[in-house]
Amino acid sequence: MIHLKNVHKRFQKPEGGWFDAVRDTSLHVRAGEIFGLIGFSGAGKSTLLRLINLLERPDSGSVTVDGQPLTALSASALRRARQNIGMVFQQFNLMANRTVAANIAFPLEIAGWQQADIDARVAECLDIVGLADRAQHYPAQLSGGQKQRVGIARALAPRPHVILADEPTSALDPKTTQSILDCLQDINARFGVTVVIVTHEMHVIRSICHRAALLDAGEVVEILSVQDKQVSAQSALAKSLLEVA
Amino acid sequence: MEELTFAQALANLSDLAPEIGQASLETGLMLGIGLTAAILLGGPLGILLYLTQPGQLFAHRTVNGVLGWLVNLVRSFPFIILMVSLVPLTRVLVGSTIGPIAAAVPLSFAAIPYFARLVEQTLREIPRGVVEAAEAMGASPAQIIVKVLINEARAGLISSLTILTISFLSYSAVAGVVGGGGIGDLAIRYGYYRFQSEVMIAMVLLLVVIVQLIQFAGNRLAARLDKR
Numbered sequence: 419m420i421h422l423k424n425v426h427k428r429f430q431k432p433e434g435g436w437f438d439a440v441r442d443t444s445l446h447v448r449a450g451e452i453f454g455l456i457g458f459s460g461a462g463k464s465t466l467l468r469l470i471n472l473l474e475r476p477d478s479g480s481v482t483v484d485g486q487p488l489t490a491l492s493a494s495a496l497r498r499a500r501q502n503i504g505m506v507f508q509q510f511n512l513m514a515n516r517t518v519a520a521n522i523a524f525p526l527e528i529a530g531w532q533q534a535d536i537d538a539r540v541a542e543c544l545d546i547v548g549l550a551d552r553a554q555h556y557p558a559q560l561s562g563g564q565k566q567r568v569g570i571a572r573a574l575a576p577r578p579h580v581i582l583a584d585e586p587t588s589a590l591d592p593k594t595t596q597s598i599l600d601c602l603q604d605i606n607a608r609f610g611v612t613v614v615i616v617t618h619e620m621h622v623i624r625s626i627c628h629r630a631a632l633l634d635a636g637e638v639v640e641i642l643s644v645q646d647k648q649v650s651a652q653s654a655l656a657k658s659l660l661e662v663a
Numbered sequence: 664m665e666e667l668t669f670a671q672a673l674a675n676l677s678d679l680a681p682e683i684g685q686a687s688l689e690t691g692l693m694l695g696i697g698l699t700a701a702i703l704l705g706g707p708l709g710i711l712l713y714l715t716q717p718g719q720l721f722a723h724r725t726v727n728g729v730l731g732w733l734v735n736l737v738r739s740f741p742f743i744i745l746m747v748s749l750v751p752l753t754r755v756l757v758g759s760t761i762g763p764i765a766a767a768v769p770l771s772f773a774a775i776p777y778f779a780r781l782v783e784q785t786l787r788e789i790p791r792g793v794v795e796a797a798e799a800m801g802a803s804p805a806q807i808i809v810k811v812l813i814n815e816a817r818a819g820l821i822s823s824l825t826i827l828t829i830s831f832l833s834y835s836a837v838a839g840v841v842g843g844g845g846i847g848d849l850a851i852r853y854g855y856y857r858f859q860s861e862v863m864i865a866m867v868l869l870l871v872v873i874v875q876l877i878q879f880a881g882n883r884l885a886a887r888l889d890k891r
Contacts, residue, residue: 471799500801511796514891515814524810525800556890576800 419612420447420580425469425479427462439465441636442479449579452606452613454623454630454642456659462636463616467582470614471503472496484579501529504573504611508585510565512557512572519544519553522571529576543571547601563594570601574611581605583615587622599626620659624649632656672861679862682849687869689763689844693770693835694828696763700771701778701827708734708775709782710808720794720804734776742834745769746841766835766843774831781823789815818889825881829874836870846870 427440440462447453455463468474469481472488481488486499504525512521519540526536544550547567557565566586573581583602587595603626606613615622623630623644630642632655640653651657676683708730714720715727740748746769753760753768789812797811813820836847846866854863 473795473799494803497801497803500799503799505796505799507792507796509790509792511790511792513793513811513815515817515888516890524797527810528797528800528802528806558891572800582799 419449419484420445420470420614421480421482422446422466422469423480423482425466425476425481427465427469427474427476438636440469440476443636443638444479445631445638447612447614448629449612450606450610451628452603452615452626454627455614455616455633456618456620456623456630456642457633458618461633463618463633464584465636466631466633467584467614467616470580470582471500471505473505501525501576502578502580504576504578504581506566506569506573506581506583506586508588510557510562510569510589512565512568514557517554517556518549518560518568521557521568522575525572525576539575543575546574546605547571561594562590563597566590566594566598567601570598570605574605574609577609578611580612580614583613585616585618587617587619595622596625602626620649632659667861675859675861676865679849679853683846683865683869686844686846686849686866689839689848690832690835690846692763693767693838693843693845694831696767697770697774697831697835698824698828700767701774701831702824704771705775705778706782709779710786710812712779712783713786713812714804714808718791720798720807734779737772737776738780740773742769742773742837743841745773746838761842763839763843763845766838766841766845770831770834770838773834774827777830778823778827781827782820785816785819785823786812788819818885818891821881821885821888825878825885828877828881832870832873832877 422443422445424442424444425440426438426442428436428438431437443466455466457463465474469476470483472481476489483499484502488496488499491499513524516524522540522543523536526539541550544553547570549564549567549571552560552564557568560568586602587598590598599622602613602615605611615627617623623642624647627644629644632639632642632653634655640651640656642649642651642656649660651660712727712730712734715723715730717724737745749769749772750760753765756768757765759765793815794807794811797807802811835843835845839845839848840851846869850863850866853859854866
């Protein structure tokens with residue numbers, strides 16, 4: 419479903435010099451799985467996620483999602499391809515001046531849906547995330563967990579095949595975290611959406627991921643597999659992460 | 664000079680009622696043209712200034728530098744000097760250098776970069792992540808500008824427009840004195856040159872009321888639009 423091939427991304431440091439956030443990395447995420455990207459701060463996991471929908475363009479290497487070679491697409495073709503890749507953010511990034519329903523409608527508006535179809539789909543998505551009674555509220559009137567549910571509904575609205583989640587629970591308390599993780603797992607199970615989730619918590623990997631890539635200094639150290647909420651790992655780094663969790 | 668009674672002052676003012684009405688219309692015309700130019704030209708310029716900043720959608724150092732320099736250049740001119748400098752251009756555009764429409768030319772010239780800066784500053788308050796989310800959803804630059812930037816900044820934009828309107832009410836008085844007409848011009852002609860202080864006081868009071876009304880309306884509208 420998602421193929422990253424030898425992607426490399428470097429950033430210019432404010433004080434000069436370069437920082438290699440992702441080093442010549444290849445990764446394959448299978449259709450229908452929940453795939454985790456885990457590592458410490460600065461390991462390159464968020465950058466790697468943002469390379470998947472080209473929010474960051476790799477300096478070298480190629481990105482293919484759902485058969486589409488994103489790195490080779492024109493600007494307008496890339497915009498169309500992105501409508502098939504939902505994204506959920508740590509800070510929610512909802513539009514403050516739009517109601518919950520209008521936030522969820524946004525990706526459908528830009529994709530050119532008919533108003534009647536938009537209304538029906540927004541209602542459906544509100545039901546899926548359990549916020550039907552909040553449709554006409556504004557984001558400022560919601561709790562963090564509710565905002566993230568709106569974020570998930572918005573990502574889900576255009577029926578994407580892939581959802582990218584960038585630390586979706588890091589701004590939330592443990593109880594809300596679990597309900598958001600359950601929500602993502604539910605969406606994956608019901609609709610077969612492939613989910614890639616960035617986290618620094620082994621708990622997240624254990625509770626919903628099928629597999630995960632452990633990252634360190636911009637490279638994949640190990641691919642972890644999860645069976646019955648047990649993570650099997652070989653590397654010392656993975657073992658140390660499992661111990662703290 | 665004979666003592667002026669309050670009744671006499673009121674009578675003088677009511678004799679001037681047609682002139683006051685005319686002056687108010689002229690001020691309205693100068694402001695209307697200046698603000699329209701500011702919104703239609705200064706607004707897009709402000710958006711461009713914002714979008715060409717480093718890290719934004721159309722980040723471009725040279726374009727941003729040149730635009731910023733031009734805006735600063737026009738804004739450096741004291742308004743009265745800008746007005747005099749633009750006399751030849753005004754003659755070409757309007758065919759005359761007196762009257763409210765002629766005065767609207769330098770007013771527009773000053774209002775465009777002023778509003779552009781206000782718009783740029785207002786847009787900076789939108790969290791980058793919100794724009795990024797729209798990009799991730801496949802929004803085009805035009806959709807991002809209209810549906811995200813302008814909509815998210817709408818309360819701030821109304822406040823900016825309020826500031827602009829009040830500043831330019833004052834500028835229009837300056838433009839009025841050199842042939843534009845308007846409330847400020849009337850105050851100077853009667854209140855200052857003819858020593859009719861009651862006209863000066865009445866005109867200043869009129870401006871005070873207008874400013875208070877504009878600010879009140881601006882605040883109300885901004886508060887209503889702001890859902891943050």
